[in-house]
Amino acid sequence: MEETVYDKIFKPKTYTLENGKTVKQRASRTPLILLLVLIATYASFRTTGADLSLLLKRGNQFFVIIIGMFPPNFEFLSNIWGPLFDTIQMSLLGSLAGALVAVPLALLSSSNIIKNAFVNGFFKFFLSILRTLPTLVLALIFTFLFGLGTMAGMLSIFIFTSSYVGKLMYEHIENVDMGAFEANESMGLSKVEAFRYAIIPEVLPTYLSVSLYAFEGNVRYAAILGYVGAGGIGLVLNERLGWRDYPSVGMVLLVLMIVVFIIERVSEYFRRKLS
């Protein structure tokens, strides 16, 4: 057993077995971790000014808006369809294009396909950087470049999807069993043919399933892109919240919930079929 600094301070327990051998059990690290988490929590309390008594005192204010949403304003429904379809369309286009662009990015990042450590490293780093930028921030930047509208939202979804699908795919491709590929090659198939018959069948179901999952998340996420003017149902939501027209807000949320639920069910059904 390797002794770390922690083991030197908190001595491991020693047991003597019946046959005379001694076994050491490390002292548990849980207390130390717990202490660190507690300190971090305390520091966060101080920094954010969190105060639980305030929650008890004014917590009912939270429900003012929720109660205001009931009953939802069904007459507002006719104003929702247009922006709702905008949201679905921009997440669909962004997801499709993103998933397509993710393929070359994933292949370039996979060390078993492109045997060049520099290229792999570069594209892996590129994908990580893209993934760190929050979608909403990207959408905000794009509204400056392309003006307010669905284009900005679509582009930010596109970038998020390609980085997300790209990362999951290169992780999967790198774990593919290369035996089949080599066997095909040794039987005289060209590299492309071997790739077609050995790698694609193994990777395709995961690719489709990951892309569907990304689309599912994108629809939910696209709903708030309107906040920064990037089109879709978020615009309506923001506007109605601003006017304190809570019954209409309730209607928007209700429709959103049903649509997200249906899309999730459909995508879950297909994903289960794929796996």
Added chain:
Amino acid sequence: MNEAIQTQYNKAPNRKLYFITISIIILALLIWSFIGVDITGLDQKGTGLAVNIVRGIVTPDLEFLFDFSTQGVPYLLYETIAIALLGTVFGSLLAIPISFLMAPSVVSGPVAYITRLVVIFIRTIPSLVYGIMFIRVTGPGAYAGVLTMSITSIGMISRLYVDVIENLDRGVLEAMTSMGCTTYQKIRYGILPQLFSSFLSTTIYRFDMNLRDATILGLVGAGGIGAPLIFAMRSYRWNQVGSILIGLVVLILLVELFSNKLRSRLVSGTK
């Protein structure tokens, strides 16, 4: 290609029709979505802005980036971390009872189903709407962000917790019952060790996600680095935007690296 292989591959079930159907559906969806999105290119103004943005990111405002007072990037990042951390702690604590109520193996079917519906409802409301609701309670600031993060974390955390609870190894419990262990011992030595590492792993993963989400709460005034970022953008101070984005990217990359290491350790159980 070798003939023997060719004949073998020709024997594979023919799924052309299947693929053609899928391709047609996808193509139709693609065309439909093209109609909805008004594709616009960069105009003169946009190109100029793009150049400015890139220039701002390449030459960030270094004074702002390394300003350790409460106005600088490091403190803003620290505040964002604090929001994400506290939100994750609250969220994961709230998720424990909810996930037990969601598990069909613990409670009766209808209760589990109703809890699931409630969680779906909680999950659909966008985080920014929660932000606005909580600002009514706490006033603008980081505390509203903390409460928002707690609520939005519940959905995903409890869903993952339920999977762990459903997959508990019951053999261990049976063995302990046959050895005459008390209920406390069964929970302490039979259930907790199985749940703890998976729960912790989920929570760390959620912290990672919350950190990203906490950066946008500033949009509605719920604290964190989002508000200064938006102010800087709206007033075209691209150097400051550059410093904030650089700080964000570095922080998120570091946390991701750290959380992946921790989680793979938790899952494999090795030191």
